[in-house]
Amino acid sequence: MLELESTLTDRYQTTVPGAVRRTLRLGKRDKLRYVVQPDGAVLLTRAVPVDVPDPVVGKFLQFIASDMQAYPQRIRALPATVVRRARALIKKVKVDLERPLRSADE
Numbered sequence: 001m002l003e004l005e006s007t008l009t010d011r012y013q014t015t016v017p018g019a020v021r022r023t024l025r026l027g028k029r030d031k032l033r034y035v036v037q038p039d040g041a042v043l044l045t046r047a048v049p050v051d052v053p054d055p056v057v058g059k060f061l062q063f064i065a066s067d068m069q070a071y072p073q074r075i076r077a078l079p080a081t082v083v084r085r086a087r088a089l090i091k092k093v094k095v096d097l098e099r100p101l102r103s104a105d106e
Contacts, residue, residue: 019046 004017024046031047
């Protein structure tokens, strides 16, 4: 475990120690996320921008769109058994489309 300190300026600013910057892979203008724990401890992490599209998902969706345009004759409806199985899997899942998504570690 590594313990480091920094000092607040008169304007409540501080320099993030180099070891922390390297560990979190921080660069200039990156955002930080603070999680205040019930015991008063604060967890500092690198904030993940929510408006940045996932490059893997983007490439996959581009591939699907290109394939559908190039080979529209290959597009088929899902078999009824697959649709029934999917519905059964999500039957008791409640979804609130207005609620923000959370990461797996929250």
